[in-house]
Amino acid sequence: MASTANRFSLSLPSVGSSTLKPKAFPGFFLKFENSNPLSLRVNRVAVSVSNGGVMRSARICASAPVIDQSVSEASPRAPTIVDVDLGDRSYPIYIGSGLLDRPELLQRHVHGKRVLVVTNSTVAPLYLDKVVDALTRGNPNVSVESVILPDGEKYKNMETLMKVFDKAIESRLDRRSTFVALGGGVIGDMCGFAAAAFLRGVNFIQIPTTVMAQVDSSVGGKTGINHTLGKNLIGAFYQPQCVLIDTDTLNTLPDRELASGLAEVIKYGLIRDAEFFEWQEKHMPGLLARDPSALAYAIKRSCENKAEVVSLDEKESGLRATLNLGHTFGHAIETGFGYGQWLHGEAVAAGTVMAVDMSYRLGWIDDSIVRRVHSILQQVKLPTAPPQTMTVEMFKSVMAVDKKVADGLLRLILLKGPLGSCVFTGDYDRKALDDTLHAFCKS
Ligand SMILES: NC(=O)c1ccc[n+]([C@@H]2O[C@H](COP(=O)([O-])OP(=O)(O)OC[C@H]3O[C@@H](n4cnc5c(N)ncnc54)[C@H](O)[C@@H]3O)[C@@H](O)[C@H]2O)c1
Ligand SMILES: [Zn+2]
Numbered sequence: 001m002a003s004t005a006n007r008f009s010l011s012l013p014s015v016g017s018s019t020l021k022p023k024a025f026p027g028f029f030l031k032f033e034n035s036n037p038l039s040l041r042v043n044r045v046a047v048s049v050s051n052g053g054v055m056r057s058a059r060i061c062a063s064a065p066v067i068d069q070s071v072s073e074a075s076p077r078a079p080t081i082v083d084v085d086l087g088d089r090s091y092p093i094y095i096g097s098g099l100l101d102r103p104e105l106l107q108r109h110v111h112g113k114r115v116l117v118v119t120n121s122t123v124a125p126l127y128l129d130k131v132v133d134a135l136t137r138g139n140p141n142v143s144v145e146s147v148i149l150p151d152g153e154k155y156k157n158m159e160t161l162m163k164v165f166d167k168a169i170e171s172r173l174d175r176r177s178t179f180v181a182l183g184g185g186v187i188g189d190m191c192g193f194a195a196a197a198f199l200r201g202v203n204f205i206q207i208p209t210t211v212m213a214q215v216d217s218s219v220g221g222k223t224g225i226n227h228t229l230g231k232n233l234i235g236a237f238y239q240p241q242c243v244l245i246d247t248d249t250l251n252t253l254p255d256r257e258l259a260s261g262l263a264e265v266i267k268y269g270l271i272r273d274a275e276f277f278e279w280q281e282k283h284m285p286g287l288l289a290r291d292p293s294a295l296a297y298a299i300k301r302s303c304e305n306k307a308e309v310v311s312l313d314e315k316e317s318g319l320r321a322t323l324n325l326g327h328t329f330g331h332a333i334e335t336g337f338g339y340g341q342w343l344h345g346e347a348v349a350a351g352t353v354m355a356v357d358m359s360y361r362l363g364w365i366d367d368s369i370v371r372r373v374h375s376i377l378q379q380v381k382l383p384t385a386p387p388q389t390m391t392v393e394m395f396k397s398v399m400a401v402d403k404k405v406a407d408g409l410l411r412l413i414l415l416k417g418p419l420g421s422c423v424f425t426g427d428y429d430r431k432a433l434d435d436t437l438h439a440f441c442k443s
Contacts, residue, residue: 079095082300094242095303100130103133105134116144116168117135121150123183123209135180149190156189181205192222208243214261262287265298266352266380277372288380326350326354326413345382356370362432395437410426
């Protein structure tokens, strides 16, 4: 279908409690162009569970086209919006370039007059002023406090969390305050948990600034901190009012962090979206070169997958657990090797290879999937094996306290069937797990 010839007046989807009126965005057009990934809007995604409990690949249906972001130069660009459908706790994810220069997006989700921005010592010098400006421009009634935490996974603990409460209490914030998480997954998880607990719950907005946070941690409401005996063992489910993803923030992200986030992008393809995995195989060079439209598409599609899973299973009674492909092995690496040695996505990448190896040993997938997983992770320069210091015993002792242990049985996310299909199960041959651990560990 010809692209520029087909122009229609704009009808934007509902966002939160308000609906954007077309007249608020003059100059935008809908464009039918199926070759442009940004022109596709996702409706519902069908998930079916087959006989063997296999979660089949989700069908993402491209239907109504969404705004083409390149059409208007004169007006601000309209964000792509992915809705997280959770009844009265539904919220929008705004995705796009330059969104921190759009104060109205943030301000419509701020309740009350007091805001606390939670960020860290790396992100604050880069984006804190911009965010304070976005919160206050044309809005003199709002006052913004900020708390700048030390940077690093090793600070994702109770002591650092207390600094957020100290600041909130010293500033006499009340129940109508809004907490804003500005940073990567560590900040998002901690700020979200603080928002859930402060005065038994205040409003919360996520402004994720890493790929990891933009494609995964900021969406879905899992918040929390680590314990020395395991990652994310203390936390709460707590949904934000909105997630604002300004893709421009990725321009300052170190390469290693970019790659770490891509491990989660790859995960979505493997567990439920074969078409997306195939897209990644073709477009990985663009993603690594930070091509803005490739990144925007990967973020959007990842958020759609995550939003769909979370809408179907918010509290992780089954389906949501599949988002943890590679994470049981990965968490063992993060804990056993010490937080901060390997990035989360690096540990997840090695963990994914181990889960895929085990799936193959069980005869659940064919070797072409094993090869494709190795190949895509190698393209991203992510690890395809755990650190050499990891032993079978280290894996076993950390995995024994994994949150997915039920009645003493360790349930795992394993691939089963064609690309894009997985299971969450404790029903597997223990020998396959032992064989995988011995294949990847020297002792
Ligand atoms: N809640 C969830 O559902 C969920 C899902 C996945 C991961 N997580 C959690 O997320 C955490 C990992 O998140 P992460 O990978 O974002 O790590 P991170 O938050 O430590 O950020 C990585 C590094 O990048 C820096 N940084 C952030 N944004 C930047 C930017 N725009 N420019 C330059 N530097 C920037 C940070 O200061 C940090 O040094 C882990 O704690 C993990 O458990 C949670
Ligand atoms: Zn993860």
